[in-house]
């Protein structure tokens with residue numbers, strides 16, 4: 037049975053709980069333990085799939101097809117452990133399970149209450165797969181004191197109480213604000229947030245304090261005294277230039293040691309940190325720089341394309357260059373020539389997206405990249421845009437478009453080169469969808485295999501003819517147009533195993549023009565960059581030598 041580490045947050049949100057959890061996971065791994073990380077989110081959406089990326093950042097998709105919180109992306113990037121649908125849960129899902137059971141009569145005529153029915157559901161969830169791993173790290177979204185978080189905190193209290201002593205610890209992440217006028221780090225907000233935790237029956241074993249400065253002994257002693265935590269378990273989480281230094285930085289300030297001490301483990305192996313030393317060296321000592329334009333719609337919030345930004349960084353690390361990614365709103369190109377905006381970049385990436393707004397601009401960006409021989413990487417919607425561009429400008433289908441846009445606006449304005457996929461094969465069953473299906477969880481989601489054409493550029497990049505990548509889309513390039521497009525030079529170099537669904541297109545003769553229907557960014561890791569991102573950055577480096 038696993039040992040459990042619960043991670044809560046106080047004072048303010050956005051302190052980086054997800055990253056701290058991920059880095060701690062990596063440190064425990066470095067000491068030879070197996071870990072799994074899990075996120076418990078108090079919001080009422082059943083999953084984040086229907087939330088706008090503006091609201092909540094990117095939706096991270098697991099191999100088994102769950103749409104989850106972006107923190108699961110951090111967990112995977114730091115530990116390499118593939119997240120599962122059972123690693124992410126929200127109040128919405130918990131309540132929906134409880135209500136489903138109530139309707140089925142599972143509770144035998146009882147009054148259904150938050151305690152014990154909702155809390156039991158949460159505890160059952162925490163337990164899933166706990167016998168497969170040494171440490172289970174469970175991060176609670178939100179901040180202590182939030183009304184909607186209460187059932188989760190109560191469930192943890194019960195959980196800790198019910199497990200044998202010494203099997204669970206609580207790590208609380210807070211903020212120590214720095215008052216420049218008096219030159220002091222203030223401990224009061226942390227004291228208050230620990231008080232809040234204790235009022236609901238929870239006591240932290242470790243205090244992780246975000247701070248701009250190291251914590252002086254006086255403040256450390258004060259925190260230990262007032263928060264009832266050992267002085268050596270008050271850990272400073274200092275600001276870092278790169279998130280990839282986090283495992284090393286937390287090790288330096290003794291986080292892994294404090295966690296093991298809290299469990300009473302004195303015989304843990306020394307951590308093997310070479311992997312993270314290499315990662316930090318590559319991040320901090322690049323030998324050049326490339327500029328990549330990300331032409332998309334959700335440009336105001338960087339978290340909307342979190343995994344893409346990280347995968348580009350990983351590609352840069354492999355090539356020992358810094359990738360300077362700039363977000364450009366594609367709508368600009370609907371009224372302005374893309375050339376003056378895009379000429380200063382060494383490569384162009386068009387990411388995934390939903391809805392028609394901004395798509396004409398993306399098509400123009402794809403055209404610019406194709407005609408000017410600038411490396412182009414189209415991901416999901418970005419591949420669909422590349423195909424529509426080729427259909428319009430190479431194959432002469434002037435009104436080529438996607439059914440997605442006609443569905444949205446009503447009516448029929450486009451020739452549907454990209455159509456609404458209503459039936460596909462998943463493993464050994466056929467999945468069917470209607471145009472009127474619910475919006476939540478009904479896309480083609482999760483890992484699917486693809487077969488690559490021998491001798492194609494992507495086969496060379498992957499070094500394999502069969503791959504598996506994660507999907508999240510409703511629309512698909514129509515193979516009806518394959519022959520016509522191939523005659524004009526666009527090669528369908530990756531297909532679903534049954535040959536029905538185009539997975540990859542590429543443009544032979546162009547330095548790097550690749551569109552993929554899946555999301556390779558979700559599987560990239562700093563210590564194992566995704567081959568497509570690694571090679572895309574390599575192509576950007578080549579391009580930078582030309583201009």
Ligand code: GLN
Nearest residue numbers: 388389416417509510511
């Ligand atoms: N909107 C497109 C579809 O549903 C693309 C989705 C995406 O880019 N993730 O097919």
